[in-house]
Amino acid sequence: MSQFVKGIITGTFTTLAAIGSYRILFENDNQESASSQTKASETILKYGIPDRGPDIRVYDNHILSYDQAKKTPVWVAEYITKRNIDGPADRRKIKFKSDPNVQTEFSAENSDYLGSGWSRGHMAPAGDNKHSQEAMKQSFYLSNILPQNLENNGGFWNRLEMYCRDLTKKYKGVRIFSGPLVLPTTDENGLHYVKYPVIGKNEVSVPTHLYKVIIIENEKSEPLGLGAFIVPNQPIGFEHSLKDFQVDLKKLERSSGIIFTPKLDTVKIPDLCQIDSCNLMKRDKFELYMIGRKLQGARSLKYLEKIWSEIETKNLTPDSYLINLYNSRKLELTYEEKVVRNKG
Amino acid sequence: MSQFVKGIITGTFTTLAAIGSYRILFENDNQESASSQTKASETILKYGIPDRGPDIRVYDNHILSYDQAKKTPVWVAEYITKRNIDGPADRRKIKFKSDPNVQTEFSAENSDYLGSGWSRGHMAPAGDNKHSQEAMKQSFYLSNILPQNLENNGGFWNRLEMYCRDLTKKYKGVRIFSGPLVLPTTDENGLHYVKYPVIGKNEVSVPTHLYKVIIIENEKSEPLGLGAFIVPNQPIGFEHSLKDFQVDLKKLERSSGIIFTPKLDTVKIPDLCQIDSCNLMKRDKFELYMIGRKLQGARSLKYLEKIWSEIETKNLTPDSYLINLYNSRKLELTYEEKVVRNKG
Numbered sequence: 001m002s003q004f005v006k007g008i009i010t011g012t013f014t015t016l017a018a019i020g021s022y023r024i025l026f027e028n029d030n031q032e033s034a035s036s037q038t039k040a041s042e043t044i045l046k047y048g049i050p051d052r053g054p055d056i057r058v059y060d061n062h063i064l065s066y067d068q069a070k071k072t073p074v075w076v077a078e079y080i081t082k083r084n085i086d087g088p089a090d091r092r093k094i095k096f097k098s099d100p101n102v103q104t105e106f107s108a109e110n111s112d113y114l115g116s117g118w119s120r121g122h123m124a125p126a127g128d129n130k131h132s133q134e135a136m137k138q139s140f141y142l143s144n145i146l147p148q149n150l151e152n153n154g155g156f157w158n159r160l161e162m163y164c165r166d167l168t169k170k171y172k173g174v175r176i177f178s179g180p181l182v183l184p185t186t187d188e189n190g191l192h193y194v195k196y197p198v199i200g201k202n203e204v205s206v207p208t209h210l211y212k213v214i215i216i217e218n219e220k221s222e223p224l225g226l227g228a229f230i231v232p233n234q235p236i237g238f239e240h241s242l243k244d245f246q247v248d249l250k251k252l253e254r255s256s257g258i259i260f261t262p263k264l265d266t267v268k269i270p271d272l273c274q275i276d277s278c279n280l281m282k283r284d285k286f287e288l289y290m291i292g293r294k295l296q297g298a299r300s301l302k303y304l305e306k307i308w309s310e311i312e313t314k315n316l317t318p319d320s321y322l323i324n325l326y327n328s329r330k331l332e333l334t335y336e337e338k339v340v341r342n343k344g
Numbered sequence: 345m346s347q348f349v350k351g352i353i354t355g356t357f358t359t360l361a362a363i364g365s366y367r368i369l370f371e372n373d374n375q376e377s378a379s380s381q382t383k384a385s386e387t388i389l390k391y392g393i394p395d396r397g398p399d400i401r402v403y404d405n406h407i408l409s410y411d412q413a414k415k416t417p418v419w420v421a422e423y424i425t426k427r428n429i430d431g432p433a434d435r436r437k438i439k440f441k442s443d444p445n446v447q448t449e450f451s452a453e454n455s456d457y458l459g460s461g462w463s464r465g466h467m468a469p470a471g472d473n474k475h476s477q478e479a480m481k482q483s484f485y486l487s488n489i490l491p492q493n494l495e496n497n498g499g500f501w502n503r504l505e506m507y508c509r510d511l512t513k514k515y516k517g518v519r520i521f522s523g524p525l526v527l528p529t530t531d532e533n534g535l536h537y538v539k540y541p542v543i544g545k546n547e548v549s550v551p552t553h554l555y556k557v558i559i560i561e562n563e564k565s566e567p568l569g570l571g572a573f574i575v576p577n578q579p580i581g582f583e584h585s586l587k588d589f590q591v592d593l594k595k596l597e598r599s600s601g602i603i604f605t606p607k608l609d610t611v612k613i614p615d616l617c618q619i620d621s622c623n624l625m626k627r628d629k630f631e632l633y634m635i636g637r638k639l640q641g642a643r644s645l646k647y648l649e650k651i652w653s654e655i656e657t658k659n660l661t662p663d664s665y666l667i668n669l670y671n672s673r674k675l676e677l678t679y680e681e682k683v684v685r686n687k688g
Contacts, residue, residue, distance in 0.1 A: 023365040025398040027445055027482060037402045043517075044407050044423045046565075047605035049400055050521065052409075052418070054369040056393055058381045063388050065396075068601030074396070079388045101371055105598050138371060173387075177394065184542045194549070195539040198528045203599075205538070221390075254449050255547075257412030261391035 022049055057101060057143065061135035062124035064143060066099075068106035070205035072146040075179040075258055076123035082168040087130040092297065094136060096120050099143035108142040112200025121148025121210075123178040125161045146180050147199055147206040149234050154290075156236035159280040160212060160229070162289075163242070167216055167276065171224065175215040177260045180207030181230065207233050211252055213260050214272055223264065227272030228252045238283040243273055287314055288322055295325050301333045366393055401445060401487065405479035406468035408487060410443075412450035414549035416490040419523040419602055420467035426512040431475040436641065438480060440464050443487035452486040456544025465492025465554075467522040469505040490524050491543055491550040493578050498634075500580035503624040504556060504573070506633075507586070511560055511620065515568065519559040521604045524551030525574065551577050555596055557604050558616055567608065571616030572596045582627040587617055631658055632666055639669050645677045 026037050053068045061084065065074040098107045113120050123144050129136035138144070148157065167174045182205070184194045197206040209230050216225045228249040229242065249266055253259055272278060281289065291310055298304040308326055311318055318326075370381050397412045405428065408420040442451045457464050467488050473480035482488070492501065511518045526549070528538045541550040553574050560569045572593040573586065593610055597603055616622060625633065635654055642648040652670055655662055662670075 022367070022399040025401045025445055027401065027403050037404060040405055040407065040423075041402055044421050044519075045400075046423070046519075047608035049606070050409065050419050050421065051603040051606045052601055055366040055399075056389075057369045057371065058385055059371050060381060061384060063384065065394065069599065070601075075394050077388050077394065079384075079390070101369055105594070106601060175388075175390075182538075184547055191541060192543070192547070193539060193541045195537060197535060197537045199536070203528055203536070250449070255413065257396055257414075257450060259395040262393070262395045264391035 053103070053106065057099075059124075059135070059138040059141075059144075060132060061129050062139065062144065064123070066102060066106075066143050067205075068103075070180070071106065071108040071112075071202050072180055072205055072207070073123055073143060075177050075256075075260070076144055077260075078124050078128055078176045078178075079173055080128050080165070080168055080176065081173050084128050084131050085165045085168055087132070089130050089133045089136040091126045091136060091140075093133070094126075094140050096140050096142060096145065099141035101141075102143055108145070108202050108204045109200065110142070112202050112204045113145075113147065116147065116199035118147035118197075118199055118206055119150040119153045120145045121153045121157065127161060127165060146210075147197075147204055148210070151235035152210075152231070152233060156240070156280070157210065157231065159286060160231070160242060163278075163280050164212075164214060167214070170276070171216040172219050173217040173221060175217065175223075175261075177211075177213040179211055179256070180205070180233075181209040181211055181255055183208050183230075183255060209233055211256065213249065213252065215261075215269070216272060216276065223269045225272035225275035226266055226269040227278065230255075238286075242278045242280050246273060246278070284316055287316055288318060291316075291318075292322055292325060295322075295329050298329060298333065301330070301337055304329055304333055397447070397450065401443075403468075403479070403482040403485075403488075404476060405473050406483065406488065408467070410446060410450075410487050411549075412447075414524070415450065415452040415456075415546050416524055416549055416551070417467055417487060419521050419600075419604070420488055421604075422468050422472055422520045422522075423517055424472050424509070424512055424520065425517050428472050428475050429509045429512055433474050433477045433480040435470045435480060435484075437477070438470075438484050440484050440486060440489065443485035445485075446487055452489070452546050452548045453544065454486070456546050456548045457489075457491065460491065460543035462491035462541075462543055462550055463494040463497045464489045465497045465501065471505060471509060490554075491541075491548055492554070495579035496554075496575070496577060500584070500624070501554065501575065503630060504575070504586065507622075507624050508556075508558060511558070514620070515560040516563050517561040517565060519561065519567075519605075521555075521557040523555055523600070524549070524577075525553040525555055525599055527552050527574075527599060553577055555600065557593065557596065559605075559613070560616060560620065567613045569616035569619035570610055570613040571622065574599075582630075586622045586624050590617060590622070628660055631660055632662060635660075635662075636666055636669060639666070639673050642673060642677065645674070645681055648673055648677055 053066055055065060057064050057066060062076055062078050064076040067074045096110055098109050120142070122139055123146065124139050126136055126139050129139050164174055164176055182194050182196050184192050186192050194208070196208050198204060199206060209232050211228070211230050213228045214226070215223050218224050226249065228247050229245045230247050230252060231245045249260075287310075291307055294307045295304065298307060304326070310316075397410055399409060401408050401410060406420055406422050409418040411418045440454055442453050464486070466483055467490065468483050470480055470483050473483050508518055508520055526538050526540050528536050530536050538552070540552050542548060543550060553576055555575070556573045558571045558573075559567050562568045570593065572591050572595075573589045574591050574596060575589045631654075635651055638651045639648065642651060648670070654660075
């Protein structure tokens, strides 16, 4: 029996059948059509079904679908709890690299990004993988990355990711889908068009927007709230709230062509921003947080002092944690540099 | 046993597994990873795999993959023989319509095209379905259609389709893949970008280019020649030959993200344009052919005479077939109009 014959189900309705590992829709509203279509399948696709790569790629802590034409993910799915956001994994030991599981001809490379003016933006964030060095390493594969405006990546989007992690402290689990969009705009002549850059020799597509769908779940793992957001891939200042970018999930589904949770009736789930605040971290707190991260990463006294001077420039008030961090890093670096001097 | 557990195959290599009707790549290079990934799959995709629609849609004489975001096909596959290109099917009895098998929210509508300045371009051509009214009807579903420049649609692309049909007279079978591309261009500042219009309320994407892959087969159904072509979605005059648009299949695969014939080693197949001519129909013959089609479709004497006058305007020499066609249509229409006058 051929690979196709066994999939044919005749009937008075169009049939969705699974054959091998493909989902195939037969337009067979009668016996005659069904017979034609069996024949059509066998002859037309004699050399296999045109292949756009695996439907999904499974990693330790995220799952994604990859776009072999755009050389970016289509969607990246995560489910995080407070277990994931704390732990020993260290991003400084990890470098971005091409995903070894993506065929070379369809893969992005670091060289596509370097010097392009676009940063490498994680969809499943590194910080959602603190529990495992291996999971964090996989989040640096370029299959999980897209060209993102640097200020957006380190600013608004970063705060959105931090908000998702904060949700794990209040709710048992947080389900997240992230990915790129290319949305149309209208020019002065009323022409409706899509325009986006491509970078590097692999012509990696730079999305005009990024999306996130967030679902919070209660102790019984039931959905408590859902929010869908479409964020322009450009700098977004502190004057904007997350709610400014909230959209109806249906709108995101139509633009992306994706039904994110086929087995969940999302219509009945309350608005995330009604259940929780949807407030991102405020400017002062965020600036202090970023200074803290830079202090931790400082590798010279000179750089440490430069970072610390931002406190004054930006008119911030450090808390005792930050002051202690500064003092201990200063001691460490003073000692390290003395050792180097004595050796030299 | 859960839907995912049974799919896990542990081993020292990344594993491609078929689970349900999805092709899933596991990044499990060790037992520990495999175990994490089983868990990840179950929790992360608790509400199903994000759905972009069936992988393929099977009709009587063509098979396609549909892009729910762009509202056009991704690829359309056909296998035609001389049996398909002759017969009683009549396109005048058929109207374009939304594909009843595509979910409304992801479907294009006729209203998207009307007044947009773009014609409805078939990927599987109506003329490849002369053997069956039903198959031809299915080729008018908008799932098989994309916004195409009118002059391209009726001109160069039409001649390319006629060339494919002509090949069935010389070779046992012709295998064809057609579809849209959005390719980058470079502006005066050296910025590399993709730009394309979207039309109508469903924002149907207008491709910058169209592609065709053509494989001719011998009596044993073995591939004899292969050609890949990328044609700009704009008017293309008679000064261009088909070879001007020929590309290496690998280049098309990289741009589209598609391996068209996964089970066929295409590298060893000779160039179609070496085996056959790749010569499209010349201007005079094509103009006469188009006049013939218009004469057949004429519904008034006035229109018939207007068409016939093109012979002189365009300085063409009609053959006896065309002269006979003109005379018989003239008799028919004279009779019909006399009947109407007498009734009126």
